[in-house]
Amino acid sequence: MSFQIFLILALAATATFLVIVISIGLVVHKALHSKTIQRQQKLYTEYSQQVAEIILQDLPTLPEDSTASGRFDQYEILLAPLKDQLEKMTKGRRSLHRKAVKLALIDFARDVAGETSDRLVYFSYSLGLVDDEIKLLQSKNWWDRAQAAHDLGVLRARRAVTPLAKGLEDEHPDVRIQAMQSLVILGGVHSLETILMKSKNLSRWTAIELSIIVMRFKEEAVPFLIDSLQSTDQSIVLFCIEMLAEIGFVSAVEPLRTMARDYPNTVIRAKAIEALGRLGDERAEAMLLELLRNPLPTLRFKAIEAVGRIGIRSALSALETRLKDGVLQEKILAARSIAAAGPDGISLLTSLKNAENEILRGVAQQVLEESRVEPSVA
Amino acid sequence: MMALVEILIEIYFYGVIAYFIVVNMSYTILLLLSYREILYYMRHNSFSDYRITVQSELTPPISILAPAYNEEATVVESVRSLLKLNYGKYEVIVINDGSKDATLDRLIREFSLLPSNQVYEPVLETKPVRDIYKSHKPANRNLVVVDKENGGKADALNAGINVAQFENVCAIDADSLLEDDALQKVMKPFLEDDHVVASGGIVRIANGCEVVNGRVTKVSLSRKFLPIFQVVEYFRAFLSGRMAWQGLNGLLIISGAFGMFRRDVVIEAGGYNHETVGEDMELVARIHRTKLEKKEPYRVVFVPDPVCWTEAPESLRILSRQRNRWHRGLLDTLLIHRKMLFNKNYGIVGMAAVPYFFFIELLGPVFEFLGYISMIAMLALGILNVNMTILFFIVALFYGVMFSVGAVLLEEISFQRYPRARDLAMLLSFGVLENFGYRQITLWWRMKAFYDYFVKGVKTWGPMQRTGFSRGAT
Numbered sequence: 001m002s003f004q005i006f007l008i009l010a011l012a013a014t015a016t017f018l019v020i021v022i023s024i025g026l027v028v029h030k031a032l033h034s035k036t037i038q039r040q041q042k043l044y045t046e047y048s049q050q051v052a053e054i055i056l057q058d059l060p061t062l063p064e065d066s067t068a069s070g071r072f073d074q075y076e077i078l079l080a081p082l083k084d085q086l087e088k089m090t091k092g093r094r095s096l097h098r099k100a101v102k103l104a105l106i107d108f109a110r111d112v113a114g115e116t117s118d119r120l121v122y123f124s125y126s127l128g129l130v131d132d133e134i135k136l137l138q139s140k141n142w143w144d145r146a147q148a149a150h151d152l153g154v155l156r157a158r159r160a161v162t163p164l165a166k167g168l169e170d171e172h173p174d175v176r177i178q179a180m181q182s183l184v185i186l187g188g189v190h191s192l193e194t195i196l197m198k199s200k201n202l203s204r205w206t207a208i209e210l211s212i213i214v215m216r217f218k219e220e221a222v223p224f225l226i227d228s229l230q231s232t233d234q235s236i237v238l239f240c241i242e243m244l245a246e247i248g249f250v251s252a253v254e255p256l257r258t259m260a261r262d263y264p265n266t267v268i269r270a271k272a273i274e275a276l277g278r279l280g281d282e283r284a285e286a287m288l289l290e291l292l293r294n295p296l297p298t299l300r301f302k303a304i305e306a307v308g309r310i311g312i313r314s315a316l317s318a319l320e321t322r323l324k325d326g327v328l329q330e331k332i333l334a335a336r337s338i339a340a341a342g343p344d345g346i347s348l349l350t351s352l353k354n355a356e357n358e359i360l361r362g363v364a365q366q367v368l369e370e371s372r373v374e375p376s377v378a
Numbered sequence: 379m380m381a382l383v384e385i386l387i388e389i390y391f392y393g394v395i396a397y398f399i400v401v402n403m404s405y406t407i408l409l410l411l412s413y414r415e416i417l418y419y420m421r422h423n424s425f426s427d428y429r430i431t432v433q434s435e436l437t438p439p440i441s442i443l444a445p446a447y448n449e450e451a452t453v454v455e456s457v458r459s460l461l462k463l464n465y466g467k468y469e470v471i472v473i474n475d476g477s478k479d480a481t482l483d484r485l486i487r488e489f490s491l492l493p494s495n496q497v498y499e500p501v502l503e504t505k506p507v508r509d510i511y512k513s514h515k516p517a518n519r520n521l522v523v524v525d526k527e528n529g530g531k532a533d534a535l536n537a538g539i540n541v542a543q544f545e546n547v548c549a550i551d552a553d554s555l556l557e558d559d560a561l562q563k564v565m566k567p568f569l570e571d572d573h574v575v576a577s578g579g580i581v582r583i584a585n586g587c588e589v590v591n592g593r594v595t596k597v598s599l600s601r602k603f604l605p606i607f608q609v610v611e612y613f614r615a616f617l618s619g620r621m622a623w624q625g626l627n628g629l630l631i632i633s634g635a636f637g638m639f640r641r642d643v644v645i646e647a648g649g650y651n652h653e654t655v656g657e658d659m660e661l662v663a664r665i666h667r668t669k670l671e672k673k674e675p676y677r678v679v680f681v682p683d684p685v686c687w688t689e690a691p692e693s694l695r696i697l698s699r700q701r702n703r704w705h706r707g708l709l710d711t712l713l714i715h716r717k718m719l720f721n722k723n724y725g726i727v728g729m730a731a732v733p734y735f736f737f738i739e740l741l742g743p744v745f746e747f748l749g750y751i752s753m754i755a756m757l758a759l760g761i762l763n764v765n766m767t768i769l770f771f772i773v774a775l776f777y778g779v780m781f782s783v784g785a786v787l788l789e790e791i792s793f794q795r796y797p798r799a800r801d802l803a804m805l806l807s808f809g810v811l812e813n814f815g816y817r818q819i820t821l822w823w824r825m826k827a828f829y830d831y832f833v834k835g836v837k838t839w840g841p842m843q844r845t846g847f848s849r850g851a852t
Contacts, residue, residue: 005766005769007395008395008766008769008770008773009769011395011398011399011773012769012772012773012776015402015773015776015777015780016776018406018777018780022780022783022784022787025787029787029790029791143421143424143425146425150425173570174422174425177425178425203569203570203571203572204436204438204568204569204570204572205566205569205570207436208430208431208434208436208437208569209427209430211434211435211436212430212433212434215434242436246435328497328499329499332497359497362495362497363497365495365497366494366495366496366497369494369495369496
């Protein structure tokens with residue numbers, strides 16, 4: 001029995017220990033968290049004021065023949081008190097205060113432009129913050145790398161372009177995305193060349209992030225997107241096709257036509273066909289009509305949709321065949337494309353409302369209902 | 379004879395201790411795994427800008443499925459809230475499962491619905507669909523109401539899947555409230571990894587919270603005891619349990635109140651099973667089974683952040699029905715998929731998740747109940763070591779408290795949805811208090827579930843009374 005008591009006591013001791021550890025963890029976390037927040041907030045407020053003062057301070061006009069270093073000397077004079085202040089601190093304290101300075105600089109950097117922005121960039125370099133962040137890009141913690149990649153962009157640290165480009169191949173997606181966004185801040189539309197060249201296996205999330213960037217540049221991005229259609233990475237090719245269709249620039253039609261016809265990969269061919277439909281260029285019409293008879297359903301479905309988007313009247317007969325012979329999904333797509341062809345299409349669908357085939361009848365009714373905006377009363 | 383009794387008591391004692399150690403070790407491991415997963419999630423989340431899903435054309439559309447049965451008190455407010463979600467393109471499919479009250483009439487009136495001719499392929503077998511309704515108001519054009527004969531929640535969801543137009547379907551309870559960005563967050567795993575086939579969001583209890591226009595605007599605890607006990611339970615189940623299992627890709631439950639699925643995968647698995655009351659868990663178990671048998675890579679994930687608010691039962695009678703149903707659902711699911719138990723062909727699911735749910739979640743109440751019975755029997759026979767029993771109870775209490783405190787800690791280091799220190803103190807206190815009475819009551823309900831399942835053969839949901847958020851949860 002003594003062993004049993006020992007066992008129970010051991011369990012009791014373990015439980016007590018764990019309860020105490022977790023409870024203390026909870027209390028300590030709560031206390032430390034609020035204390036850290038308060039402290040950081042206090043430091044941040046102090047340094048925000050200090051940074052605001054030095055970025056808003058008027059500087060004497062430089063002579064016309066002065067070099068950039070003249071301006072930098074002025075910046076250095078502005079920064080001297082802050083640097084002295086940090087220099088006098090112990091190592092641990094300095095690190096905490098530098099962090100607060102960095103946060104203040106980052107916050108201002110988001111909102112300023114012109115000479116004020118130049119000042120902030122200079123301050124970041126001069127205080128060694130840029131070098132610190134570049135070093136952090138090598139950290140073994142992905143979150144430190146991602147944060148550094150983000151901050152380097154906000155701080156407009158051009159020195160970081162090469163390490164950030166390397167970050168596009170990082171193992172963690174968040175680092176890749178942050179590097180991508182920072183490169184765009186630093187290099188503008190031209191950074192797309194590097195991004196599209198170095199990125200591999202884009203997830204849909206990353207593609208969405210990148211699409212927001214591309215849509216900021218629209219037509220300016222088209223040459224880079226067309227060049228990247230040659231990429232060996234399927235996700236990049238799909239992304240470029242999608243973006244070309246979204247931007248709707250006419251120079252994309254020819255390369256897309258070639259891809260829709262000859263590309264060895266069916267998924268990419270289908271995407272190119274879809275893009276041609278969205279571009280709505282008549283040069284694609286003949287090829288799309290031919291694709292309506294393609295034996296591969298993926299390509300045929302996309303061609304049906306594309307024909308509908310363009311609204312090709314001469315496709316009515318081929319579409320009617322697909323409506324009658326296809327599976328349900330194909331029937332619905334074909335009916336929608338027939339409706340998109342205009343009054344002839346609508347009258348064809350109206351005549352099918354009384355068709356003997358129940359599915360055909362239903363599809364015609366559904367699409368007529370969709371094209372009228374308001375549902376019909378059955 | 380006495381020697382034999384002593385040996386039997388000794389064996390019993392060591393059996394109890396062994397089970398106790400296994401259970402608590404499992405909980406401890408799950409707690410630690412959850413801590414790791416939540417930390418990862420919080421860091422990962424800090425780099426996510428969910429607004430992009432609203433801005434980009436590449437965001438895949440979603441079909442929201444909301445089955446409704448006799449939900450006239452809450453259905454309009456819930457649908458309004460669903461129509462206002464912050465997401466790119468989505469449709470809301472409300473499936474009126476043959477309600478006997480005015481659910482359909484209220485929907486028709488409030489949303490100006492008219493019968494529609496929508497054609498769809500009935501890939502999953504369901505009870506007959508009477509009509510499909512759509513609104514003639516442009517603002518409600520993404521609302522579809524399917525009116526069908528009563529067939530149960532699973533049947534309604536299957537009808538919704540049939541009608542759904544998009545590749546991802548999100549099953550929610552018609553009486554639940556989603557936060558504005560909930561869809562964006564629960565959808566993100568699908569966008570990050572093509573292998574994700576299902577993703578569940580956290581369900582939180584709305585009792586005590588302020589609800590305005592179908593949105594929870596102020597989070598606080600209810601003034602009633604029962605909902606607070608359930609808040610602590612939900613923390614343990616979601617933050618400490620599901621978070622850990624998703625890290626191991628062994629998550630067996632995605633709450634029926636809020637789960638996103640790839641439509642083709644649900645259809646491939648055969649849709650929701652209408653022969654069980656645990657259709658949400660059964661579907662996830664079947665998806666695991668289907669994918670593992672086909673040896674296809676897949677992931678079932680849990681996202682602790684997208685919040686779905688639900689109204690928790692405030693009466694013992696309703697709560698007992700809910701717990702009874704949950705336990706019958708668990709029992710049914712594990713019996714249906716018993717082939718996976720300790721079967722190494724099913725990987726972590728077969729070797730860890732199913733055994734955990736079988737021996738700890740399902741049979742835990744049975745062992746605990748037997749413990750109480752044997753204690754009474756030994757007391758009657760005069761062979762109970764009272765000191766030892768008290769000591770054991772204290773140990774068990776400490777472990778129980780530890781896991782409750784651990785779950786509250788997870789909430790505290792992550793989302794801090796209960797901002798007031800008073801609420802935190804209340805949650806911790808209820809983590810202790812639940813061991814005196816509440817735990818025993820829920821134990822009884824779960825024991826009764828075995829009786830109902832095996833002896834009475836009960837396979838129905840039982841009525842669930844709704845009061846409506848505007849009155850009930852404010």
